[in-house]
Amino acid sequence: MSDRDALLRIVYENAGEENQVPLSDLVATATGFLDHFAEKSLVGERFSNIVETGDGATKFSRLLEACGCSGDPETFFSQLLLTLGKADGNETISINGIEMPHLLLMAILEVVLPGNQFISIKSCEQLEKATNIRVPERRRADMQRVIDTYPVRLSMHTIRQMRVSGNVAYQYLPFVEELDTVGHTNTWIGQFHQGLLEQMYQNRVIFLLNMTCPVYCRFCFRKHKDSRNESNPTPVDVEKAVAYVQNSPSIKEIVVTGGDPFVNRANMACAIDGLMEIEHVQNLRLATRSIAYYPHMFLSEDAKLLNYLKRKNLALQHRGKRMEVATHFIHPDEISPQSLLIITELVKSGIAVYVQTPFLKNCNDEGPELARLFSLLRGAGAELHYIYIPCSPIHGNSVYWTPISKGLAAGNYLRAHLSDRIIPRICTATPIGKMDWHTSGWAVEPVADNPNFMWIRTPYTPEYFKQFATLAKDLDNMRVNAEGTIDVQYMAQIGDESIFLGARPARRDVKPAARRPKGVEEVLPLVRKCENRSHSIVDTGSATLSRVHETRVEIDTGCSQQDLDYIGRDERITDVVMVSETDATQSLYRINQIIGALGAVPHVNSVRLRSLNSNYEPQSYTAVVIDKLGDLNKLTIVNPLRLEIETQFLVAEELTPAHKRLVRRLNNKGITVYNNTPLLGGINDTPDAIHRLAYSCRQSGIEFHHLYIAGLPIQDQWNAANPISLYDAVDIATAVRRQGSGREVPRYMIRTILGEVDFGLSSAFIGDGENVSVKLLCYDLAYFKAMSADFTWPAGIREDGDGKPIVPVSGLLKTTDFALS
Numbered sequence: 107m108s109d110r111d112a113l114l115r116i117v118y119e120n121a122g123e124e125n126q127v128p129l130s131d132l133v134a135t136a137t138g139f140l141d142h143f144a145e146k147s148l149v150g151e152r153f154s155n156i157v158e159t160g161d162g163a164t165k166f167s168r169l170l171e172a173c174g175c176s177g178d179p180e181t182f183f184s185q186l187l188l189t190l191g192k193a194d195g196n197e198t199i200s201i202n203g204i205e206m207p208h209l210l211l212m213a214i215l216e217v218v219l220p221g222n223q224f225i226s227i228k229s230c231e232q233l234e235k236a237t238n239i240r241v242p243e244r245r246r247a248d249m250q251r252v253i254d255t256y257p258v259r260l261s262m263h264t265i266r267q268m269r270v271s272g273n274v275a276y277q278y279l280p281f282v283e284e285l286d287t288v289g290h291t292n293t294w295i296g297q298f299h300q301g302l303l304e305q306m307y308q309n310r311v312i313f314l315l316n317m318t319c320p321v322y323c324r325f326c327f328r329k330h331k332d333s334r335n336e337s338n339p340t341p342v343d344v345e346k347a348v349a350y351v352q353n354s355p356s357i358k359e360i361v362v363t364g365g366d367p368f369v370n371r372a373n374m375a376c377a378i379d380g381l382m383e384i385e386h387v388q389n390l391r392l393a394t395r396s397i398a399y400y401p402h403m404f405l406s407e408d409a410k411l412l413n414y415l416k417r418k419n420l421a422l423q424h425r426g427k428r429m430e431v432a433t434h435f436i437h438p439d440e441i442s443p444q445s446l447l448i449i450t451e452l453v454k455s456g457i458a459v460y461v462q463t464p465f466l467k468n469c470n471d472e473g474p475e476l477a478r479l480f481s482l483l484r485g486a487g488a489e490l491h492y493i494y495i496p497c498s499p500i501h502g503n504s505v506y507w508t509p510i511s512k513g514l515a516a517g518n519y520l521r522a523h524l525s526d527r528i529i530p531r532i533c534t535a536t537p538i539g540k541m542d543w544h545t546s547g548w549a550v551e552p553v554a555d556n557p558n559f560m561w562i563r564t565p566y567t568p569e570y571f572k573q574f575a576t577l578a579k580d581l582d583n584m585r586v587n588a589e590g591t592i593d594v595q596y597m598a599q600i601g602d603e604s605i606f607l608g609a610r611p612a613r614r615d616v617k618p619a620a621r622r623p624k625g626v627e628e629v630l631p632l633v634r635k636c637e638n639r640s641h642s643i644v645d646t647g648s649a650t651l652s653r654v655h656e657t658r659v660e661i662d663t664g665c666s667q668q669d670l671d672y673i674g675r676d677e678r679i680t681d682v683v684m685v686s687e688t689d690a691t692q693s694l695y696r697i698n699q700i701i702g703a704l705g706a707v708p709h710v711n712s713v714r715l716r717s718l719n720s721n722y723e724p725q726s727y728t729a730v731v732i733d734k735l736g737d738l739n740k741l742t743i744v745n746p747l748r749l750e751i752e753t754q755f756l757v758a759e760e761l762t763p764a765h766k767r768l769v770r771r772l773n774n775k776g777i778t779v780y781n782n783t784p785l786l787g788g789i790n791d792t793p794d795a796i797h798r799l800a801y802s803c804r805q806s807g808i809e810f811h812h813l814y815i816a817g818l819p820i821q822d823q824w825n826a827a828n829p830i831s832l833y834d835a836v837d838i839a840t841a842v843r844r845q846g847s848g849r850e851v852p853r854y855m856i857r858t859i860l861g862e863v864d865f866g867l868s869s870a871f872i873g874d875g876e877n878v879s880v881k882l883l884c885y886d887l888a889y890f891k892a893m894s895a896d897f898t899w900p901a902g903i904r905e906d907g908d909g910k911p912i913v914p915v916s917g918l919l920k921t922t923d924f925a926l927s
């Protein structure tokens with residue numbers, strides 16, 4: 107601060123506090139922010155148009171001018187601090203009608219409201235002081251009861267976020283409706299619990315290393331005394347749990363969680379070091395929400411914790427194991443440069459980061475906010491794993507509940523408007539385990555005489571649990587259905603009665619698996635023949651570019667400048683899939699040129715190389731090829747251009763140790779490898795074949811992205827004579843969910859000439875026998891016209907009464923009246 111530097115004052119109106127900051131600090135912060143972060147994806151279109159391009163100082167002078175403070179930063183900041191002093195998250199903050207972007211406000215708040223500590227709130231007065239809100243007189247007594255019943259703990263990071271975002275405040279601020287006792291106190295039944303170890307699934311266990319969280323989310327059961335007051339385990343307890351895993355060869359994965367396990371470093375170190383030495387353990391999944399709400403934990407002391415994780419990951423890799431970090435974001439306002447940096451750093455070091463998202467009413471339940479959130483996270487390198495619908499019914503969190511129909515509708519929105527690579531699985535965590543909507547589970551019917559509950563068909567069976575946990579017999583909230591799987595009662599509203607699908611009848615068709623199984627070699631000649639660019643859903647005027655989705659194009663490596671111009675003109679395109687006649691590994695010179703050109707197109711944030719060589723000729727990925735690919739992968743906080751490899755494996759037997767080595771080397775460059783598998787009649791259309799494939803992909807570090815039930819060119823040719831039974835598709839999804847890790851579950855897809863849809867979720871089946879059409883629930887005529895004004899329905903397409911297209915699909919067999927089989 108220079109001698110002549112002005113000191114500006116901020117008065118936090120409701121908190122009754124004030125602070126003074128040098129003007130020069132504010133100017134430096136704003137200029138630095140504009141220099142690095144004033145990109146449309148982070149600050150919005152209007153703001154980025156105002157500040158335009160140039161260095162931070164130039165952009166700042168344009169901002170001052172637009173705000174009516176030309177050349178006068180003192181007036182600008184005086185106005186801004188006056189508004190920030192009143193801010194409690196409920197209003198947008200504007201100067202001269204220009205809304206200040208959330209991230210800029212956060213940067214300014216880091217100057218005027220500094221610190222990284224936690225605050226435990228014990229009274230209404232303390233709450234008002236920390237959050238700058240005013241608790242009305244008539245609510246104070248109730249609010250105090252909430253605070254006394256459920257802990258309120260906030261990090262300074264969340265406190266800053268809450269002042270400028272109602273959507274963040276909604277997650278962490280206590281509210282008097284928490285006193286409502288409808289709902290459960292926990293999300294599981296309890297029979298899976300033994301000390302710090304919880305085993306809900308045969309192949310994986312949960313280690314609860316720490317019972318508390320740095321910050322309490324109001325929708326979560328962790329705020330309950332029952333769980334929070336359980337005593338924390340000690341390293342001796344952790345050693346006992348490690349010994350249990352040592353003696354249980356079926357356990358392949360350990361989810362290390364809490365509370366936040368990173369809060370208890372001694373237990374964390376004991377768990378990682380102990381599990382690392384167990385031969386049959388393959389994956390460690392470390393769960394923390396701190397990346398979103400307490401990034402300081404990873405970045406303080408020269409990123410000590412981040413570096414610790416990187417070191418441990420190398421040690422795990424050395425033993426053939428993998429580390430993943432699970433985190434949890436709900437709304438785009440939670441995104442910060444710090445959180446994106448942590449994700450990027452982890453992914454670049456070969457540690458996959460995956461995100462789970464509870465679906466909260468009036469926060470992220472429409473679709474567009476999730477699309478923005480997921481796009482930002484993906485650019486940094488994260489995978490999107492689950493959306494949980496609805497938010498678990500816990501005491502006092504009914505404000506967050508949505509009906510099931512709302513979650514499914516948001517899924518349809520995402521399918522139409524978001525890259526396929528970032529659409530999470532839509533699942534519900536029932537008291538006996540997770541199910542994926544309309545593949546491994548569905549809503550059967552309402553529970554008689556109890557309008558708050560419904561029966562959900564799960565993929566689990568009594569035999570499954572017998573092997574590792576005792577499910578209490580005669581529990582009246584469960585029943586075994588005619589298929590032999592368990593229906594469980596779940597507390598939620600359906601929102602649309604047509605979503606109750608009833609029970610699945612016994613199968614009537616001859617099980618295709620009973621036909622003569624065919625070897626992969628029979629289909630291999632077709633595989634290479636079908637490695638082409640996909641059919642375009644609208645006319646692009648180009649023979650080398652296909653539009654396959656609103657957000658995605660496929661281009662030949664021999665594409666033209668006009669093709670690149672097409673991509674540059676349409677801001678909805680985020681993903682470019684490159685297809686080469688000779689495979690990606692032999693087209694790197696051209697791929698390099700195209701990626702160079704796409705680097706100047708900020709809305710494209712991912713390039714995907716389709717490469718059968720990654721399966722059939724892994725040796726073609728030489729050290730120099732991997733090095734070049736690594737150079738092309740731009741995982742950055744601002745304007746990322748992520749590189750991914752798309753592969754195709756048909757059966758588990760195709761995966762060899764060479765693939766595992768290759769994927770690890772690519773992962774260590776931050777490059778994800780994902781697999782799309784066509785289901786082929788007689789080749790791989792059994793639960794066992796796909797379960798083993800899913801398992802092998804995971805062991806090799808390959809993300810199993812799509813399992814195509816129908817519609818790929820190879821399926822159109824092969825499955826015409828070897829159709830896939832819808833019944834088998836549900837059986838496959840059931841087995842994969844029950845027997846595998848949740849990280850192995852693919853999305854079950856159908857490709858049509860109008861694009862892709864999720865099996866039974868964004869699609870409905872019409873017809874029977876081999877005469878099956880698919881209604882596409884997520885697209886209508888306007889959707890296609892927005893991409894090509896001249897678009898009309900292609901021949902053979904019918905439009906249903908609700909405007910949704912019905913498309914014939916070959917190679918499918920529908921044999922019952924049940925919607926999904």
Ligand code: SF4
Nearest residue numbers: 319322323326328395
């Ligand atoms: S951080 Fe996770 S476990 Fe803790 S309260 Fe929030 S959601 Fe629950």
